[in-house]
Amino acid sequence: MTEKKNIFDKMMTLDRRWVFLFLIVVCVATYAADFSIPINTEQETESIFNFLDSLPPDDIVLIAIDYDPNNLAELHPMTYAVVEHLWRKKVKVIFTSLSQLGPAMADQAIRDISDSLKIDKTYNYNGVEHNFKGREIVNGVDYTFLGYKPYYALIILGMGQDFRLNFPNDYYGTPLDDLPMMQGVINYDQVACVVDLSGGNITDAWISYGQGRFNFPLMLGLTGVMTAQYYPFLGSGQVSGIMGGLLGAAQYEELADNPGRAKDGMRVQLFAHYVIILFIVLGNIGYFMSRRKNLEGGN
Amino acid sequence: MKKTTIITFAVISALFLVSWIAKGMFTEGSSPFLDGFLVTLAAFLTLAIMSFLYKDNPYYKFAEHLFVGVSAAYAMCLGFWSTIVGNLIPRLSSGISEFFKVSYIEGDYNFIYFIPIIFGILLLMRLSPRGGWLSRWPLAFIVGTTAGLNFVRYLRSDFINQVSSTIVPLMIDWQGFGHFFSNLNFSATGQLVMMFSNLVIFIGVTCGIIYFYFSKEHTGWFGRASKIGIWILMITFGASFGYTVMGRISLLVGRITFLFRDWLEIIS
Numbered sequence A: 001m002t003e004k005k006n007i008f009d010k011m012m013t014l015d016r017r018w019v020f021l022f023l024i025v026v027c028v029a030t031y032a033a034d035f036s037i038p039i040n041t042e043q044e045t046e047s048i049f050n051f052l053d054s055l056p057p058d059d060i061v062l063i064a065i066d067y068d069p070n071n072l073a074e075l076h077p078m079t080y081a082v083v084e085h086l087w088r089k090k091v092k093v094i095f096t097s098l099s100q101l102g103p104a105m106a107d108q109a110i111r112d113i114s115d116s117l118k119i120d121k122t123y124n125y126n127g128v129e130h131n132f133k134g135r136e137i138v139n140g141v142d143y144t145f146l147g148y149k150p151y152y153a154l155i156i157l158g159m160g161q162d163f164r165l166n167f168p169n170d171y172y173g174t175p176l177d178d179l180p181m182m183q184g185v186i187n188y189d190q191v192a193c194v195v196d197l198s199g200g201n202i203t204d205a206w207i208s209y210g211q212g213r214f215n216f217p218l219m220l221g222l223t224g225v226m227t228a229q230y231y232p233f234l235g236s237g238q239v240s241g242i243m244g245g246l247l248g249a250a251q252y253e254e255l256a257d258n259p260g261r262a263k264d265g266m267r268v269q270l271f272a273h274y275v276i277i278l279f280i281v282l283g284n285i286g287y288f289m290s291r292r293k294n295l296e297g298g299n
Numbered sequence B: 001m002k003k004t005t006i007i008t009f010a011v012i013s014a015l016f017l018v019s020w021i022a023k024g025m026f027t028e029g030s031s032p033f034l035d036g037f038l039v040t041l042a043a044f045l046t047l048a049i050m051s052f053l054y055k056d057n058p059y060y061k062f063a064e065h066l067f068v069g070v071s072a073a074y075a076m077c078l079g080f081w082s083t084i085v086g087n088l089i090p091r092l093s094s095g096i097s098e099f100f101k102v103s104y105i106e107g108d109y110n111f112i113y114f115i116p117i118i119f120g121i122l123l124l125m126r127l128s129p130r131g132g133w134l135s136r137w138p139l140a141f142i143v144g145t146t147a148g149l150n151f152v153r154y155l156r157s158d159f160i161n162q163v164s165s166t167i168v169p170l171m172i173d174w175q176g177f178g179h180f181f182s183n184l185n186f187s188a189t190g191q192l193v194m195m196f197s198n199l200v201i202f203i204g205v206t207c208g209i210i211y212f213y214f215s216k217e218h219t220g221w222f223g224r225a226s227k228i229g230i231w232i233l234m235i236t237f238g239a240s241f242g243y244t245v246m247g248r249i250s251l252l253v254g255r256i257t258f259l260f261r262d263w264l265e266i267i268s
Helices: A007-012 A016-032 A043-053 A069-088 A102-116 A152-161 A202-214 A224-235 A245-255 A261-296 B003-026 B032-053 B058-091 B094-099 B111-127 B132-166 B177-182 B191-211 B220-263
Strands: A060-066 A092-097 A121-125 A128-132 A143-148 A193-198 A218-222 A241-244
Touching (some): A016 A261, A016 B220, A043 A069, A043 A193, A043 A241, A043 A245, A060 A069, A060 A102, A069 A092, A069 A102, A069 A218, A069 A245, A069 A261, A069 B220, A102 A143, A143 B058, A152 A202, A193 A202, A202 A218, A202 A224, A218 A224, A218 A245, A224 A241, A224 A245, A224 B132, A224 B220, A241 A245, A245 A261, A245 B220, B032 B220, B058 B094, B111 B132, B191 B220
Parallel strands (some): A060 A092, A060 A193, A193 A218, A218 A241
């Protein structure tokens, strides 16, 4: 005769598909609901924001879009938040993509952000109201998109000598010397900092071949999975700031007073984490109660 | 083929077609039916991949194989057009540059650019059953240069810099107990918090190294330090796992956004 299962035994043998279903239902319901949550900013994101916010107009920042569509959900909001902030301040941007599918990501972000900057907006951060007059973002004047080249380590080293070495033309086929903003821009010496938004080990190359060799300020925007691995570089001063996953992007949006996809996604994160914690607690209760029952039963 | 498999396939195909037509009819733009097809295809592939959570099935396998195939082909085309056509040909020949419609770089002619061409061809010899051994030469070059480059750079960035950042003072700005207690605060950059942080780094690194030291039995004070090392490792793995969970949920949020906003247009 089969022994009747109690609730704790059922907890231990719960089909994982019920967990997935419950999680998806909670995520969809939370996403559909209209509410907001406060975002507390951290020092590692603040240091990136403060550095970029302190740059005068016409300074140049190199942004490396080193991620593919599989990391789009986490890293695209960072790109939107950082680039929009820079263009609001009339800081020029050089884009590169050392990830194979990165050019499409960069191209989409450039088009979307250019569109959103055509309208007048008011931002309120650092206790000051900033009025932004909508303007056209022009290729070759406000930004240069270098595109993709394989073997990222060699490209990072090559750009330290001359951007034209690996990128004689930009992504759209225009020679770099024909672009107004690239006049007099030779290598990293003319760049205020590098922001690497990465979903893979290209970040290692930016740290060792880029920052290690050419000593420019390096800031990272990383996927959640990678973030903990790169904290030692923050402690050693090799990296000036880290935005970790969707939370990092949401913090930047909060700092720049530019709520977007990341802040929206953090609402879902909150409730998804509650569900995961609930199942961890239930699973542990089930495990300990079943073990106690077995011990009492002499098994 | 089972009857249920055929019915499932027919239902999914019908839903796909309905979605495509509906998206095409209600999408604005220059090519609404193409946009509608692409959004519907993306939704189908998303759901096909997610169906693996229920169990392995042919739709998941199709989406997976399509992804691998398209990625490989895309990488090869991108490598050809961006490196060979974009970088190499403009430095070699004005005639071929004209053929590929890229601007020839005057005065940059250098015989050394023929070396990567030769090595590239040798690398492709791997496909030949008789000349496969020739691919070892470029492979040896790649392995050798990569190892050489990485050795120097990683030694500096991942070893020396990391070791030096671990050797931190335990007493920061120490001017006696009077000064310490009169300026006591819990700010992140304050003396107390900084000293405590450095103490955690010192104990964490020391105990972590002790845990991986196997030439002495882990008993007595050595064993206790080793146990602290395990705790430090567990906390590190826990933090890493926490970030991983956040990352995975972010991906789910991304897909939900696509399915319910871009495809179904239920959530604005």
